[in-house]
Amino acid sequence: xxxxxxxxxxxxxxxxxGIAQAADYAIDTKGAHASINFKVEHLGYSFIKGRxxxxxxxxxxxxxxxSASKVQVNVDTTSLDSNHAERDKHLRSADFxxxxxxxxxTFTSTKVEPKxxxxxxxxxxxxxxxxxxxxxxxxxxxxxxxDPWGGYRAGFTGxxxxxxxxxxxxxxxSSSYADIELHVEGIRQ
Numbered sequence: 001x002x003x004x005x006x007x008x009x010x011x012x013x014x015x016x017x018g019i020a021q022a023a024d025y026a027i028d029t030k031g032a033h034a035s036i037n038f039k040v041e042h043l044g045y046s047f048i049k050g051r052x053x054x055x056x057x058x059x060x061x062x063x064x065x066x067s068a069s070k071v072q073v074n075v076d077t078t079s080l081d082s083n084h085a086e087r088d089k090h091l092r093s094a095d096f097x098x099x100x101x102x103x104x105x106t107f108t109s110t111k112v113e114p115k116x117x118x119x120x121x122x123x124x125x126x127x128x129x130x131x132x133x134x135x136x137x138x139x140x141x142x143x144x145x146x147d148p149w150g151g152y153r154a155g156f157t158g159x160x161x162x163x164x165x166x167x168x169x170x171x172x173x174s175s176s177y178a179d180i181e182l183h184v185e186g187i188r189q
Contacts, residue, residue, distance in 0.1 A: 021062065021064070022060055022061065022062035022065065022068060022069075023060070023061060023062070023152075023154075023188045023189075024058060024059075024060050024188070024189045025058060025059050025060070025061060025153075025154055025186025025187060025188050025189065026056075026057075026058055026186060026187050026189055027055075027056060027057040027058065027059070027073070027184055027185070027186050028153070028185045028186060028187050029054075029055060029056055033153075033155075033185035034055075034183055034184050034185050034186075035051055035181075035182070035183045036051060036052045036055055036073075036075060036180065036182055037049065037050070037051045037180070037181040037182075037183075038050050038051065038052075038178045038179065038180050038181070039178065039179045039181070040175050040177075040178045040179075041173075041174055041175045041176075041177075042173075042175065043172075043173045043174070043175070044173060044174040048082055048087070049082070050080060050081055050082030050083065050088075050091075051080075051081055052075050052076065052077070052079050052080055052081070053076075053079040053081050054075075054076035054078075054079035055073060055074060055075040055076060055079075056073070056074055057071065057072055057073035057074060057107075057184075058071075058072050058186075058189075059071045059072070059184070059186055061144075061154050061186075063141075063144075066112055066114040066120060067111070067112050067113065067114060068112075069109075069112045069120075069122075070109050070112075071107065071108070071109040071112075071122055071124065072106075072107070072108050072109070073106065073107045074104055074105075074106050075104065075105040075106070075107075076103065076104060077092070077097050077099040077102060077103055077104065077105050077128075078092060078099040078100075078103050080092055080097065080099065095170055096169055096170055096172075097128070097129055097169060098129060098130075101130070102128070102129050102130050104127075105126065105127060105128040105129075106126070106127045107124050107125070107126050107127075107135075108124050108125050109122050109123065109124040110123050110124050110125060110134075111123040111124075118140055118141035118142075119138070119139070119140050119141075120139050120140075120141075121136050121137065121138055121139070122136070122137040122139050122158065123135075123136050123137075124136075124137070126162070126167075128162070128167045128169075129167045129168055129169050130167075130168065131166070131167040131168050133166045133167060135160055135162065136160065137158040137159070137160045137182065138158060138159050138160065139156050139157065139158035139182075140156065140157050140158070141154075141155075141156055142155040142156055142157060143155055147187075151187050151188065152187070152188040153185055153186060153187055153188070154185070154186050154188070155183075155184065155185040155186070156182075156183075156184045157181075157182065157183050157184070158181075158182040158184070159179065159180065159181050159182070160179075160180050160182075161177050161178070161179050161180070162177060162178045162180060163176060163177050164176055164177060164178070
């Protein structure tokens with residue numbers, strides 16, 4: 001009987017600790033539960049908003065050891081969409097991001113720094129327009145749990161600013177940067 005109680009206790013402890021262990025997630029782009037959005041100043045008068053429609057990625061998340069978390073994202077730059085076909089053609093051209101030559105942008109995290117209350121800074125390398133530079137993403141954990149389809153999900157949001165000159169992208173007027181807004185929901189694998 002004593003062995004049975006000890007075994008049950010160990011199984012319970014293992015299952016509770018399993019909830020808090022690191023897990024790998026695939027970003028849910030098929031269900032459109034993730035987005036990469038941008039906002040760019042237009043001639044100093046207003047802003048243009050857009051997004052990248054095609055991307056994929058993974059992340060590893062451990063709520064008990066947040067600094068061990070990792071992120072990898074691949075973006076199809078030809079999927080840039082600002083809801084204006086002629087402008088998108090120009091933005092994808094060699095005048096700006098040159099999506100014909102540099103059709104993929106990648107982000108690979110190098111470090112995750114916890115800030116408390118579900119907030120963190122994700123440091124990493126962004127490869128864009130043939131250049132690789134370090135960037136930092138201010139991120140926040142939104143939540144995690146079981147979904148209605150028998151899976152388990154975790155979600156985050158994040159922001160960063162990309163300076164065009166850092167990546168050799170032409171500046172037009174006062175538009176020298178893009179503010180990036182990320183919404184990431186992953187399905188545990």
